[in-house]
Amino acid sequence: MKRAIMIDPEDTVATLLSDAETGEPVYIVTADGKETKALKAREPISMGHKVALMSLKKGEKVMKYGAVIGQAIRHIREGDHVHVHNMKSLRLIIPLNASRIPK
Amino acid sequence: MEITGYVRPDGSVGYRNHIAVLPSVSCANDVALRIGHTYPNVLVLAHRQGCGQLGDDKDQAARTLAGLGKNPNIAGSLIIGMGCESITAEYLADEISRTKKMVETLVVLDEGGLPAALPRGTKALDLMLREASQMKRVRCDAERLILGIKCGLTDTTSGIASNPATGIAADMLVASGGTVIFGETPEIIGAEHILAKRATSREVEEKLYRLVNQCEERVRASGMDIRGANPAPGNIAGGITTIEEKSLGAIKKGGGTRLQGVLNYGEIPKGRGLFFMDGPGRTPEALTGLSATGAQIIIFSTGGGSPAGTLISPVIKVTGNPHTAQRLSGHIDVDVSSILRGEETLETAGERIFQELLNVASGKVTKAEALGYGTISVWNIAPPM
Numbered sequence: 001m002k003r004a005i006m007i008d009p010e011d012t013v014a015t016l017l018s019d020a021e022t023g024e025p026v027y028i029v030t031a032d033g034k035e036t037k038a039l040k041a042r043e044p045i046s047m048g049h050k051v052a053l054m055s056l057k058k059g060e061k062v063m064k065y066g067a068v069i070g071q072a073i074r075h076i077r078e079g080d081h082v083h084v085h086n087m088k089s090l091r092l093i094i095p096l097n098a099s100r101i102p103k
Numbered sequence: 104m105e106i107t108g109y110v111r112p113d114g115s116v117g118y119r120n121h122i123a124v125l126p127s128v129s130c131a132n133d134v135a136l137r138i139g140h141t142y143p144n145v146l147v148l149a150h151r152q153g154c155g156q157l158g159d160d161k162d163q164a165a166r167t168l169a170g171l172g173k174n175p176n177i178a179g180s181l182i183i184g185m186g187c188e189s190i191t192a193e194y195l196a197d198e199i200s201r202t203k204k205m206v207e208t209l210v211v212l213d214e215g216g217l218p219a220a221l222p223r224g225t226k227a228l229d230l231m232l233r234e235a236s237q238m239k240r241v242r243c244d245a246e247r248l249i250l251g252i253k254c255g256l257t258d259t260t261s262g263i264a265s266n267p268a269t270g271i272a273a274d275m276l277v278a279s280g281g282t283v284i285f286g287e288t289p290e291i292i293g294a295e296h297i298l299a300k301r302a303t304s305r306e307v308e309e310k311l312y313r314l315v316n317q318c319e320e321r322v323r324a325s326g327m328d329i330r331g332a333n334p335a336p337g338n339i340a341g342g343i344t345t346i347e348e349k350s351l352g353a354i355k356k357g358g359g360t361r362l363q364g365v366l367n368y369g370e371i372p373k374g375r376g377l378f379f380m381d382g383p384g385r386t387p388e389a390l391t392g393l394s395a396t397g398a399q400i401i402i403f404s405t406g407g408g409s410p411a412g413t414l415i416s417p418v419i420k421v422t423g424n425p426h427t428a429q430r431l432s433g434h435i436d437v438d439v440s441s442i443l444r445g446e447e448t449l450e451t452a453g454e455r456i457f458q459e460l461l462n463v464a465s466g467k468v469t470k471a472e473a474l475g476y477g478t479i480s481v482w483n484i485a486p487p488m
């Protein structure tokens with residue numbers, strides 16, 4: 001069973017606790033171990049990477065740890081991998097050569 | 104909840120009972136090491152400070168060295184000076200004597216050099232070791248416990264397992280009346296506003312922002328660009344997207360209580376609760392700074408598995424990475440990778456870490472401590488003259 005942790009109730013992303021394949025169900029758990037919902041990974045997402053818990057509009061803030069970790073730079077759907085290709089820092093812009101996700 | 108410790112003359116509590124040899128200047132290291140070899144159970148706190156330093160850098164070194172001697176884990180210290188240095192043995196002895204603990208001094212040039220200094224130095228250690236060996240642990244609560252917290256070799260498990268679980272243990276200690284100090288200024292950039300919101304006063308908030316600005320200025324002044332360095336390519340490959348995300352994961356290790364104060368590097372806190380200490384992320388300097396604040400024990404949250412410890416304060420190594428827990432089992436004290444497998448919640452993992460903290464306070468030896476792993480290194484903010 002693949003799980004992703006939603007660290008704070010206000011979070012809009014959860015972090016994968018193990019690798020998930022395209023189409024696989026991912027169960028979202030809270031910090032105190034309660035399962036809140038399940039969603040389908042729309043693409044392969046590695047352990048430690050983020051999955052969107054809901055759709056996010058371009059420009060919308062991305063929340064993790066109950067705080068803003070950045071902003072969506074394109075429309076994000078529930079189940080999408082959330083990383084350098086679809087969100088950016090509001091503090092520092094990562095150089096372009098880092099925005100390709102390494103294999 | 105009861106732990107045991109050694110009550111010092113000033114009321115502070117040590118959870119170890121060391122005798123230390125503390126050179127006041129790096130040129131006295133050789134003498135300190137020779138004297139220390141004669142009594143292998145003493146801690147020799149060799150370092151590279153004490154001379155050719157100016158202004159803030161000198162003050163910081165003096166404060167840190169004095170702080171090491173004042174740490175309640177040390178029952179007594181032999182301070183060794185040369186006689187020509189700027190941070191003198193006399194100065195350190197005066198400072199450390201405020202704790203009313205045993206302090207002896209020796210000035211090498213006054214004795215006539217290295218071989219001439221050995222008899223007096225070894226005799227002083229002999230007497231202090233005997234005195235310390237008769238001290239006994241007594242039962243006490245956690246109110247005098249100052250816990251230092253560090254993270255290092257951060258990977259994806261740090262932000263979702265070992266750091267938050269450590270933060271829960273930190274909150275439990277503060278709730279019990281104890282104190283928690285966490286640091287590493289570069290690691291809070293992007294999350295300083297979150298910490299600032301929890302500050303108990305405007306003064307604390309302002310100092311936090313000032314230190315973060317100072318850190319960023321130093322990076323700029325050295326001609327480097329922090330972009331591309333933080334998050335590093337390894338962090339990005341592991342799933343960390345922005346510096347905010349990385350730093351929010353880092354500050355989790357300090358827990359969620361109000362920020363009572365912001366300390367300079369190596370500064371002893373006034374009062375209890377959660378404090379942030381200015382300083383670098385580099386391990387030897389970060390751990391040395393925490394020992395100087397009076398932290399008797401340090402929790403080190405690690406993804407990749409750092410073996411590091413520090414001489415004065417036992418270091419408890421916590422990891423959420425199952426591969427690290429297995430491969431580096433000789434260096435890991437608490438394995439919280441069960442969080443990733445859904446076998447445990449952050450809450451119960453945090454409780455386990457807190458229990459380990461109490462056990463270590465009462466005498467349980469950590470992996471790094473048993474190995475005697477650690478190098479004293481004071482953070483320099485200017486080059487020597």
